Structure formats: C-alpha cells, structure tokens
Amino acid sequence: xxxxxxxxxxxxxxxxxxxxxxxxxxxxxxxxxxxxxxxxxxxxxxxxxxxxxxxxxxxxxxxxxxxxxxxxxxxxxxxxxxxxxxxxxxxxxxxxxxxxxxxxxxxxxxxxxxxxxxxxxxxxxxxxxxxxxxxxxxxxxxxxxxxxxxxxxxxxxxxxxxxxxxxxxxxxxxxxxxxxxxxxxxxxxxxxxxxxxxxxxxxxxxxxxxxxxxxxxxxxxxxxxxxxxxxxxxxxxxxxxxxxxxxxxxxxxxxxxxxxxxxxxxxxxxxxxxxxxxxxxxxxxxxxxxxxxxxxxxxxxxxxxxxxxxxxxxxxxxxxxxxxxxxxxxxxxxxxxxxxxxxxxxxxxxxxxxxxxxxxxxxxxxxxxxxxxxxxxxxxxxxxxxxxxxxxxxxxxxxxxxxxxxxxxxxxxxxxxxxxxxxxxxxxxxxxxxxxxxxxxxxxxxxxxxxxxxxxxxxxxxxxxxxxxxxxxxxxxxxxxxxxxxxxxxxxxxxxxxxxxxxxxxxxxxxxxxxxxxxxxxxxxxxxxxxxxxxxxxxxxxxxxxxxxxxxxxxxxxxxxxxxxxxxxxxxxxxxxxxxxxxxxxxxxxxxxxxxxxxxxxxxxxxxxxxxxxxxxxxxxxxxxxxxxxxxxxxxxxxxxxxxxxxxxxxxxxxxxxxxxxxxxxxxxxxxxxxxxxxxxxxxxxxxxxxxxxxxxxxxxxxxxxxxxxxxxxxxxxxxxxxxxxxxxxxxxxxxxxxxxxxxxxxxxxxxxxxxxxxxxxxxxxx
Amino acid sequence: xxxxxxxxxxxxxxxxxxxxxxxxxxxxxxxxxxxxxxxxxxxxxxxxxxxxxxxxxxxxxxxxxxxxxxxxxxxxxxxxxxxxxxxxxxxxxxxxxxxxxxxxxxxxxxxxxxxxxxxxxxxxxxxxxxxxxxxxxxxxxxxxxxxxxxxxxxxxxxxxxxxxxxxxxxxxxxxxxxxxxxx
Numbered sequence: 001x002x003x004x005x006x007x008x009x010x011x012x013x014x015x016x017x018x019x020x021x022x023x024x025x026x027x028x029x030x031x032x033x034x035x036x037x038x039x040x041x042x043x044x045x046x047x048x049x050x051x052x053x054x055x056x057x058x059x060x061x062x063x064x065x066x067x068x069x070x071x072x073x074x075x076x077x078x079x080x081x082x083x084x085x086x087x088x089x090x091x092x093x094x095x096x097x098x099x100x101x102x103x104x105x106x107x108x109x110x111x112x113x114x115x116x117x118x119x120x121x122x123x124x125x126x127x128x129x130x131x132x133x134x135x136x137x138x139x140x141x142x143x144x145x146x147x148x149x150x151x152x153x154x155x156x157x158x159x160x161x162x163x164x165x166x167x168x169x170x171x172x173x174x175x176x177x178x179x180x181x182x183x184x185x186x187x188x189x190x191x192x193x194x195x196x197x198x199x200x201x202x203x204x205x206x207x208x209x210x211x212x213x214x215x216x217x218x219x220x221x222x223x224x225x226x227x228x229x230x231x232x233x234x235x236x237x238x239x240x241x242x243x244x245x246x247x248x249x250x251x252x253x254x255x256x257x258x259x260x261x262x263x264x265x266x267x268x269x270x271x272x273x274x275x276x277x278x279x280x281x282x283x284x285x286x287x288x289x290x291x292x293x294x295x296x297x298x299x300x301x302x303x304x305x306x307x308x309x310x311x312x313x314x315x316x317x318x319x320x321x322x323x324x325x326x327x328x329x330x331x332x333x334x335x336x337x338x339x340x341x342x343x344x345x346x347x348x349x350x351x352x353x354x355x356x357x358x359x360x361x362x363x364x365x366x367x368x369x370x371x372x373x374x375x376x377x378x379x380x381x382x383x384x385x386x387x388x389x390x391x392x393x394x395x396x397x398x399x400x401x402x403x404x405x406x407x408x409x410x411x412x413x414x415x416x417x418x419x420x421x422x423x424x425x426x427x428x429x430x431x432x433x434x435x436x437x438x439x440x441x442x443x444x445x446x447x448x449x450x451x452x453x454x455x456x457x458x459x460x461x462x463x464x465x466x467x468x469x470x471x472x473x474x475x476x477x478x479x480x481x482x483x484x485x486x487x488x489x490x491x492x493x494x495x496x497x498x499x500x501x502x503x504x505x506x507x508x509x510x511x512x513x514x515x516x517x518x519x520x521x522x523x524x525x526x527x528x529x530x531x532x533x534x535x536x537x538x539x540x541x542x543x544x545x546x547x548x549x550x551x552x553x554x555x556x557x558x559x560x561x562x563x564x565x566x567x568x569x570x571x572x573x574x575x576x577x578x579x580x581x582x583x584x585x586x587x588x589x590x591x592x593x594x595x596x597x598x599x600x601x602x603x604x605x606x607x608x609x610x611x612x613x614x615x616x617x618x619x620x621x622x623x624x625x626x627x628x629x630x631x632x633x634x635x636x637x638x639x640x641x642x643x644x645x646x647x648x649x650x651x652x653x654x655x656x657x658x659x660x661x662x663x664x665x666x667x668x669x670x671x672x673x674x675x676x677x678x679x680x681x682x683x684x685x686x687x688x689x690x691x692x693x694x695x696x697x698x699x700x701x702x703x704x705x706x707x708x709x710x711x712x713x714x715x716x717x718x719x720x721x722x723x724x725x726x727x728x729x730x731x732x733x734x735x736x737x738x739x740x741x742x743x744x745x746x747x748x749x750x751x752x753x754x755x756x757x758x759x760x761x762x763x764x765x766x767x
Numbered sequence: 768x769x770x771x772x773x774x775x776x777x778x779x780x781x782x783x784x785x786x787x788x789x790x791x792x793x794x795x796x797x798x799x800x801x802x803x804x805x806x807x808x809x810x811x812x813x814x815x816x817x818x819x820x821x822x823x824x825x826x827x828x829x830x831x832x833x834x835x836x837x838x839x840x841x842x843x844x845x846x847x848x849x850x851x852x853x854x855x856x857x858x859x860x861x862x863x864x865x866x867x868x869x870x871x872x873x874x875x876x877x878x879x880x881x882x883x884x885x886x887x888x889x890x891x892x893x894x895x896x897x898x899x900x901x902x903x904x905x906x907x908x909x910x911x912x913x914x915x916x917x918x919x920x921x922x923x924x925x926x927x928x929x930x931x932x933x934x935x936x937x938x939x940x941x942x943x944x945x946x947x948x949x950x
Contacts, residue, residue, distance in 0.1 A: 008865055015873030016861040018807020018847035022874065025806035115790065192811045192819060192908045193874040242809070242874030243908050275812040488872025488909055647868050651914060655871060658911035682816035682906070690899040690912040720911075 002497040002507045003711070006647035009493040010508060011486070020240040023196040023211035024272045031198070032061055034258060034271040035117035037107035037124050038280065039099035042133035042351035042675020043148075046097055046106065046126060053123040054109060060120045062110040062265055066094035069260070074226060076251055078321035079218060081408060086158055088151035089349060091316035093253040093260075099128070100148055100315035101353050102676055103280025105253045110261050110269055133675030137289060137310040137348040148315065148349045157313065158322060158347040162329050164404030165340030167293075170304030174295030180376060183745040184365045184725075186287035186312065187667040189358045189659075190687060193242020195282060196272035197254060199262035207234045209259050213241045213485050214249020215525035216515045222251050223259060231517075234259075238515020244487030244526070245659065246357035247283040250319040254281075279680040283320075284669050285358035287312040288328065290369045300381055300388035304340040307332065307369065313347050314354035322347055323408070324355065327362030327459075330407025334370050334457050335419040335613055336392040341404060351675040357527070359659055360722035362407075363458060368746065371454035371726030375733060376742070385730065386427055386453055393419040393455075407459070414457065414611040416704040417639065425699065426453060426615040426637050439735075448622040448757075449632065450735025454726035457613045460715030461533030461708070465605040467522045468538035470499060470546050472598035476570060476585050478505060480542075481513045483523015484535040489717065490648040491531050495539045497644055498711070502543035503550075504567030504584065522603075529715035532644055533610055537709040542602035553596065554587045610706040612714035614638035616657075616727035622735050627754030629665065629732060631694040639701035641714035646700055649716040654696045656720020662688050664725035665747050738762060776840040780805060781849025789836045795829075796820045798836035799846060807847040807877050811906070818905030821878035822846045828885045828904075847877035850884065859925035860884055860918070869918035871909035879905045883919050893923060 014020050051063040075090035095104050107124050111117035134140045134148065140155040148155055171177055197211040207229070212219050216236050224231035241248065254271055262269040273281060289310040296302045311325045329343040358364075374392075378385035394401050396418040403412045427433070435451050442449045467483040480499050484491050496510035513519055524530070547567060554572045555562035558581055566575050570584040591598055619633040636653055643649045666686035670679045679685040705712025729743040732753065741756035773788040780803060787802040794813075799805045799822070811819035813832045820831040823845040850858040860880050863869065870876045879902060886893070886901035893901065898919045899912070907915060 009868065011873070012865045012870060013857075015870060015876055016847075016857070016864050016880065017851050018805070018877050020807075020873050022806075022809065024810070025800070027801070027804070115792070190908065191872070191874075192817060192906060193809065193872070194811075240874075241872060242811075243872040245908070275814065275817075488874075490871065651868050651871060651910060654911035654913045655909045656911075659908070681814055682812050683814070687906050687908065689903045689906060690916065691903045693912045695895075695913060696911065 001501060003501045003644055006645055007493065007497065007507060009490055010496055011490065011492050022193055022242055023198055023239045026198055026210055026239065028198065028200055028268040031268040031270055032110050032112050033114040033117050034108060034110045034261060034269050035114065035121050036105045036254065037109065037121050038277065039095065039102060039104040039106055041099055041128050041130050042102050043131040044099050044128035045131065046095065046099060047129055048127040049107060050125040051107065054120040057116065057120050057123060059112040059116045060109065061112065062261060063120065064108040064261070065106070066092065066096035069094060076253065076256070076319065077222065078317065079215065079251065079319040081321035081323040081326055083158065083321055086317045086321060089149040089157055089317040091253065091318065091354065093256045101351050103353055104315070105257070108257050108261060110265060133351040135350055135352065135671050135673060135675050137312050137350065140348050140350050141346065155349045156346050157317070157349050160322065160325055160329060160343070160345040162343045162405050163341065167304045167306045167340045167342040170340040171293070171295040174303050175297055176380065177293065177295045178376065178380065180292045180373065180744060182290045182292065182369045182372060184286050184288045184368055185746050186284050186669040187663050188283060188285045188669065189245030189247040190685070191243030191245055191248050194273040194275055194278040195248060195252070195254065197258040198268060198270040199259040200268035201262055201266055205233070207259055207263060208237060209234065210237050210239055212236045212249065212255070213238050213487055213515065214244055214527055216485055217483060217517060217523045218525060219251045219255060220517045223255065226256050227260065227263070236515070236517045238485055241487045245359045246285065246361060248487065249485065250283060250356055275682065276680055279685065280353055280677055283318060283356035284314060284353045285324065285355050285361065286365060286663065287355070288365045292369060292373055294373055294377070296377055298381065300377055300383050300391050302336065302338055302377070302392050305338055306342040309343065309345040311345060311347050312350050312352065314350060314352045316354045318354045318356050320356040324357055324361045327407050328366050330405045330412045331363045331457065331459060332366040332370060333403040333405065334367060335394055335455050337394045337398065343405070352671055359656060360718040363456065363718065363722040364660065364663060364725065367454060367456045367722045368725045371723065372729055372744065375452070375730045386423060386432060389423060389453070389455055390420060393423065395420070408462065410608060413608060415608070415706050415708055417611065417613050418703055419455070419613060421703065422613065422615050422637050422639060422701065423455065426617050426635060429635050429637070429699065430617045430619065430633070448624055448735050449619065450731040450733070451617065451619045452727050452730025452734050453615060453617045454723040454730060455615045456719065456723040457611050458529065458719045458722065459609045459611055460529035461606060461610040462528040462530045463534060463606040465603050466524055466534040466538045467601070467603050468535065468542040469599065469601040470539070470542045472546065472588055476505060476509060476588055478503065478510045479513055480510055480539055481520045482535050482539065483520055483525065484531045485515050485526040487526055489526070489531065489652065490645065491526060494532050494536060494644045494648065498536050498539045499543045502540060502547050505570055529717035532713050533709055533715045534604060534606055536644065536711055536713060538602050538604035540710050541604055542600045545600040545602060546598060549596065549598065549600070550587050550591065553591055554582070557590060558582065606708060608708055610641065610708055610714040612638060612640045612716070612719055614719050616723035618727040618731040620728065620731040620735060622732065622753060624757045627750035627752070627757065629728070629750065629753070631728070634694045634696045636696060636720060637699040637701060638716065638719045639704050640716045641705040642702050642712040643700050643716070644711070644713060649700050650698050652716045653698050653720035656718060657696050657724055658688050658693050660721040660724025661693065663746065664728045666692070668747055774837050776837055778839050778841065779843045781845055787836070791835065791837050793836045794832055795834040795836050795839050796831035798839065799831060805846050805848055809874050809877055811874065816906070818882060819875050819878040821881045821905060823881055823885055828882050845881070847880055850880060859929065860922040863918040863922035863925060867914045867918040867921055869910065869915045875905060875907045879907065879915060883922065887919065887923055887926060891923060891927060895920065
C-alpha cells in the first residue's frame with residue numbers, strides 16, 4: 001500500500017540538483033526577449049505614444065501599441081463564474097485611449113536581448129493626461145465619482161444578494177444585536193518565480209507556447225479564440241512552475257501578447273516578468289470591507305447575521321469573474337448553523353490592479369470576519385469563546401448539511417464532518433482548560449500571553465470532471481497522463497501513489513505527464529484544491545480499469561476466477577490465501593503477445609464539492625514595549641477525509657499557514673491616494689521569513705471521509721491559510737482582555753497593540 | 768551593444784573554467800544562466816531580497832543578482848549544479864531536503880541549498896534557532912520553512928557522521944582561501 005504513506009517525492013531529484021526547467025531556463029535558437037511598458041498612472045487618458053526613438057535602436061525588432069493589435073481583438077474572457085453583465089469591464093491586452101491602473105500594459109517591445117529591450121523601453125514617450133484616481137470602494141460608488149466602465153454605468157459593477165430565512169424577523173427577537181465593520185487588506189499569492197512565457201512558431205507553422213500552467217487546456221482554447229486560429233495549430237507545454245497559489249496560470253494580457261509577437265516576428269519570443277512588474281501586473285486579491293449586523297441570545301447562540309460586503313475588484317474584471325465575491329458568501333457560514341443569513345456584496349471597480357483568487361479565496365476573508373465576530377460576542381457576554389463556538393456548531397447528525405447559500409453554481413452542501421469533535425481535540429491539544437491559570441502565572445511574571453481559536457470549513461474537489469490516461473510500458477513502467485497541472489504541490493507523487501496502489505507496482509515506476517496539449521487530450525487543471533480529489537479519482541478509476549484488464553488475462557492463464565485475484569508487489573496473488581501465483585511482468589508479456597492494449601482512459605465527473613474542516617489555535621506572547629507578537633505555539637487540526645501522502649499534506653498545511661501569517665501580520669499591497677502602489681518590492685511587501693514563522697503542530701484527521709469520491713479524499717491545499725488571521729487576532733484579544741483594543745482590520749500592526757498597552761488597562765467603570 | 772563594450776571575463780564555476788564576453792552591466796545571475804547555461808541558479812526578485820539567486824563566490828554566499836559578471840572575473844563560484852558528485856551522488860543537504868520534504872515548487876531551493884551549505888561550514892552543529900537565522904536571507908513561499916529547518920538539521924547530522932563531503936568538496940575548501948588577484 002502506498003496510499004496513506006509518507007513517501008519521498010518523485011519531483012525532487014531534478015529540483016534539488018538544479019536540473020529543473022522553469023520557463024526562464026529554456027533557451028531556443030534565435031530567441032528574442034520582450035519587455036512591456038506599463039502605465040505609471042492610476043487613471044489617465046493616453047494622448048500620444050511616441051515609439052520612434054525606440055524603434056531606431058539597433059537590435060529592436062518590434063514595438064507595438066494597442067493600435068497595432070487586430071481591430072477585432074476581443075478582451076480576455078472570464079474563466080470561472082462568468083457573468084454577462086461584467087463583459088463590459090474586461091481587459092484588453094494593451095490599453096489604447098485610457099489607463100486604469102498603475103502597471104496596465106501600454107507598449108510591447110521585442111529586442112534581441114532583455115537588456116536591449118529595456119533600453120528601448122526607456123525611449124518610449126507616452127503623453128498622459130492624468131485623471132482623478134479612485135482608490136477606495138466607498139468613494140468609487142459615490143454619484144459624483146467618475147465611472148471607470150461607462151457601458152456598465154457605475155463603479156458598483158455587480159451586486160450579489162443571497163438570503164436564508166428572514167434576518168429582519170430574527171433580529172427583532174434577539175436580546176443582543178451588534179454591528180461591526182471589518183477590513184481585510186489587499187495582498188496576494190506572490191509566488192517566488194514570477195510569470196513567464198516563451199512562444200515559438202515551429203517549422204510546420206504551429207505555435208508552441210512554453211510556460212502556461214494551472215489551467216493549461218482552458219487557456220489553450222482561449223488563446224486560439226483570441227488569435228482566431230484553430231487550437232489544433234497551437235501547442236501548450238507546461239514547464240516547472242515556481243509556485244501557483246491562485247494568481248499564476250490565469251490568462252493575462254501577456255498570454256496573448258507574447259504568442260502574438262512570436263507569430264508576427266517568426267522568431268521565438270520570451271518574456272519573463274520582473275518582480276517589480278509582478279507586484280503591479282499579476283492579480284491582487286483579498287481586499288474586502290464587511291459591515292456585519294449580528295443578533296444573538298444570552299447563551300451566545302447566533303440567530304441572524306447580515307453582512308454587507310464591498311469587494312475592491314480593481315480596474316478590470318479578470319478571468320475569475322465574480323468567483324471571490326461568490327465564494328465569500330457561500331463559505332461565510334463556516335461550521336455554524338445560523339437560522340437566518342443575508343449577504344449583500346458589491347463588486348466595486350477602483351484604479352488598482354485587477355484581482356483574482358489567492359489560496360482560500362473568500363474563506364480567508366470570511367473566516368476572519370466570522371471568527372472575530374464569535375469572539376466579540378463571547379466577550380460581550382463574558383463567555384468562553386470556545387463555548388460560544390460549540391453552541392453554534394452544526395451537529396454531526398445534521399450532515400449532509402445545506403447552509404442555504406450558493407457558490408460556483410451549486411448550493412453549498414457539507415458532505416460530512418464532526419465539528420464538535422475537532423473543537424474538543426484542539427482545546428485538549430492547547431490545554432485550554434488550564435490556560436487561564438497559566439495566563440495568570442505569566443502575568444505575575446510580567447508576561448502577557450493569550451490563546452485564540454478559529455474554526456473553518458474549506459471546500460475542495462471542484463468539478464465538473466478530470467481526465468486521466470494510464471498505460472503500461474515495457475518492463476512494467478506506467479505512464480499516467482493527467483489533466484492536472486503541477487504548481488509544486490506534489491501532484492505527480494500523489495497520482496503515482498494512487499496508480500501504484502491499484503496496480504501493485506512501486507510508485508517510483510510511475511511517470512506522470514501533464515500540461516502538454518499535444519500529449520494529454522483534455523483537462524481542467526489544478527486550482528480550488530481539486531487535484532487529488534478529482535484528478536486523483538480519475539487516476540484511481542483509470543488504473544482500476546487497467547488492473548481489470550490484466551487480471552482477466554491472468555485469470556484465463558491461471559484458470560481461476562478474476563475476482564479471486566489481485567496484484568501486489570508486482571505479483572499476481574490469490575486474494576484468499578495471499579499466495580503468489582505469477583509475476584505481473586508475465587501477464588504484461590502475455591497481453592502484448594495477444595495484442596491487448598494496456599492503456600485506459602477515465603474521465604471522473606463530479607457535481608458537488610467536498611468540504612474538509614478544521615481549526616487553528618495560536619498562543620501568543622506580546623512584548624508590552626514594542627507591541628511585537630511572538631507566536632509561542634501554533635496548532636492546526638484538519639480533517640481531510642483521507643491523506644494520500646501525510647508528509648505532503650503536512651507540507652501543504654505548514655506552507656499554507658506561512659501565507660496566512662503573512663496576511664495576518666505582514667503583507668499588504670497598499671496604495672496611496674494617487675493610486676500608486678507603495679509596497680511594490682520585497683523591501684516593503686513583507687513575505688514571512690524563517691524568523692517570523694513559528695514551528696507549527698499539525699494534526700491530520702481522517703474521521704470524515706468524503707462519500708463523493710472513491711478515495712474519500714477532501715484535499716488539503718488551502719486549510720493551512722484560511723484561519724490564521726482570526727486565530728492570531730483572537731489570541732491577541734485574549735492576551736489583552738484588560739486593554740482597550742479590538743482587532744477588526746488586517747494586517748495586525750504592532751503599533752496598534754503597543755498603543756493599547758500604553759493606554760493601560762480598562763477599569764470596569766469605564767466599560 | 769557594440770563589441771567594444773564587451774569585457775572578457777574568466778571564472779571558475781563548480782571547478783570548471785569558463786570565459787565569456789559580457790557587457791559590464793550584465794548581472795552575474797544572467798552570466799551564469801544565459802552565457803554559461805547554468806540555469807539552476809534562479810532569479811526571484813532582482814533586488815537582493817529573496818535569495819533565490821544565492822551562489823558561493825570566493826567562499827562567501829552572494830546574491831548573484833547584485834553582483835555584476837565583470838566583478839566575478841577570476842573568481843571561483845559554486846552553484847547548485849556543483850553540489851552533487853559528478854557521478855550523481857547527492858550532497859547530504861540534497862539528500863536531506865528530499866528526505867524531509869524541504870521543497871515544494873523548488874524555485875527557492877538552489878539558493879536555499881547554497882546558503883545552507885555555507886552556513887553548515889560556519890556552524891557544523893547548529894540548533895534550530897541558529898538554522899532559522901542561517902537561512903533567513905532566503906525566502907520560500909511554499910514550505911513555511913519548518914521542513915527546511917528539519918532538512919538542514921538532518922544534513923548537519925549526515926555531514927558530521929560522514930566526512931565524505933569535507934574530503935571531496937574541494938571546491939568549497941579552496942574557495943575558502945579567498946579570491947585570487949589577477950595581476
């Protein structure tokens with residue numbers, strides 16, 4: 001059995017020896033390089049673009065503005081959650097008359113080298129007439145603010161309204177009603193490798209593009225549509241990828257421009273985004289303002305909750321359409337059983353970089369808001385916040401449970417789970433019952449410590465289907481072609497383990513092939529924690545079909561019923577007595593002799609998502625002089641149904657936590673009033689280093705396997721990220737329960753904590 | 768760029784001698800990657816923060832995106848490609864990164880390995896806190912560092928048990944003696 005074991009990754013030998021091949025590592029004969037000139041203005045009319053000097057520079061091969069692109073070019077369409085009303089806010093690959101964010105592509109330059117292309121970029125002279133920038137959602141929707149997309153008529157681009165029960169009626173009955181404003185800041189995935197592409201027209205006139213990832217087959221079709229050429233004449237090849245996390249692999253302006261330039265020039269064109277460019281060009285995420293009204297009783301039971309949400313979607317609608325706002329609503333209820341819910345979400349355009357998903361989209365935001373509200377209620381009622389959670393949790397006997405809200409075209413229905421149990425596990429692990437005592441002892445020594453919890457429900461396994469094709473080669477090696485993409489998550493190892501388990505061969509004999517549209521016939525890609533759930537299930541069934549084929553031949557040779565046979569350790573065995581009957585290799589040879597093709601394809605379809613769930617807990621110590629937060633202990637318990645490889649799951653959770661920590665304390669894509677990004681480098685956009693990251697204790701649970709797929713898996717990609725901010729915030733508030741502070745905004749700054757401590761403890765009279 | 772602006776440089780990378788004609792403004796990271804074809808060294812930020820491009824130059828870890836190629840003239844450089852034995856045997860650090868799942872996407876890994884390699888030479892017997900400090904100049908966006916710390920801890924153990932690395936990694940030993948001056 002390899003499923004469930006922590007085997008080493010098959011991806012690693014190349015990557016640890018410098019033999020990985022990321023897109024920037026590929027060098028083709030006669031290759032040239034592209035650079036993109038971007039808008040330095042947040043909002044401006046383009047009056048004139050002077051490209052003459054740049055064109056005259058030796059070794060400059062092409063200078064292209066929006067006016068040089070085909071007249072009938074379509075904008076980049078929505079991939080997920082498309083909506084007709086929003087098509088008027090889509091982005092074209094190059095701006096023509098107007099720019100709407102700092103970083104918007106204006107001119108494409110191609111030269112023999114990157115150095116020369118950058119020299120040419122310096123010679124481009126664009127005359128802009130600057131316009132008033134819109135940098136805040138509330139300003140954006142005022143009637144006297146200019147409208148960024150006149151065909152839509154308002155910067156309040158789209159409204160999403162969902163309801164369950166009557167919030168107004170329930171609120172009337174509640175003895176307590178509170179209102180809170182909460183804010184989640186703009187930040188994003190920021191993979192360590194920036195984006196890049198290499199496009200080349202082959203001798204047979206076909207276009208090959210290296211560098212697409214995440215949704216390779218989908219983007220392949222989009223490019224064919226935009227270029228108006230048959231997709232048969234385009235080949236996409238996925239290279240190694242330096243991290244995905246949501247932003248990477250979507251279809252961006254450059255995904256059109258670079259192939260287009262290669263077609264026009266007839267030479268290979270490479271483009272590798274630089275880091276400063278990445279910060280303004282690649283999708284941002286997360287920025288939301290929430291206004292919550294919540295009604296509850298003296299026991300802490302919540303009866304009604306209304307949340308009006310303003311999503312700062314940036315200057316254009318990109319490929320994710322309204323995915324993030326929709327998921328924010330659908331996943332907001334988390335593990336709790338609310339009687340009445342209402343969500344009103346405004347998708348608002350501003351003069352900032354457009355947005356998309358980032359690991360745990362909508363859940364990072366919603367979980368922060370919800371889990372803070374729970375602790376605010378507990379504080380108001382002077383109750384234990386874990387008890388307030390307990391009183392509101394969905395009970396195991398309520399499963400499957402529909403929370404009444406829709407997301408991504410389906411009503412959210414939790415497939416399985418025991419939420420009270422996981423809360424208990426975490427309370428015990430953190431010794432919550434003894435914590436008050438420990439806190440008092442620490443206080444006696446002048447130390448301020450606090451402990452906070454945050455629960456969450458994740459979603460995974462988005463359909464509609466995934467594809468797998470397996471084939472046994474000579475010597476019993478297996479190739480597994482998958483429609484998934486490899487963004488570093490270990491998908492090759494996980495699929496190899498799944499195939500190996502079915503076919504009784506070592507996982508190291510499996511070669512996983514992905515991301516080549518000439519080789520893998522179809523696929524939906526890797527996003528939304530769908531890889532192992534949907535792609536893994538396809539691999540499971542494809543391998544099962546292959547196994548059946550092998551066992552039928554074995555049965556005939558051995559004169560035994562096929563159902564009494566199995567394959568283990570490359571041997572055909574008798575199930576009842578586990579006796580070895582013959583070598584697997586003999587059966588493979590026999591199949592070849594008989595002309596039996598040892599190849600199977602399987603498309604696994606699924607209508608509903610799976611819902612893993614968990615809890616984060618943080619114990620923090622606070623430096624009363626500086627307000628610095630030290631995480632003394634961090635704990636995550638996550639029930640993912642089944643772990644194919646616990647080591648990889650552990651890696652996903654700790655790595656995910658690091659990104660959540662960045663979002664909780666450090667990372668912010670902050671704009672000034674002129675619409676300039678002021679945290680546009682790694683000097684001021686602070687990714688956690690090894691010094692900020694605590695040791696994280698992980699508990700992987702398999703108590704609630706998903707009934708929706710043969711492996712019982714629920715996926716593990718995003719649960720490490722989504723509950724970090726509220727767990728830490730709740731711990732800080734617990735630590736500072738005597739001080740005048742409430743945390744309703746991210747990132748949590750030490751100066752806010754320091755100021756509260758300086759003001760001194762609040763006496764009861766003041767409260 | 769006209770030929771007259773090109774400078775000839777000679778450098779030793781992973782024990783092998785190379786020459787190249789480069790513009791004075793060309794970064795060492797670009798020389799390694801584009802001129803010498805050693806693409807194991809990655810470029811993550813080009814402003815000296817992320818550490819992905821870390822190589823050992825004359826015994827010290829440097830960010831190759833902050834060094835010009837011409838500054839590496841006559842230098843001895845070690846990159847990730849030089850860590851394993853020529854016959855393919857992995858360096859204990861590489862073994863440990865594999866064993867402990869110290870990488871996911873692998874993009875930061877070459878720089879991380881080079882920093883860790885130098886760190887373990889300076890401190891062959893570190894505790895976890897020291898390892899964290901030792902790799903703090905290298906950003907990793909995937910792992911959350913915990914498994915990297917585990918891996919460096921394991922590598923230290925492997926290296927102390929097995930003197931093979933010290934004996935055979937003559938490159939690392941030689942570069943410790945400092946940069947040769949070209950007279």
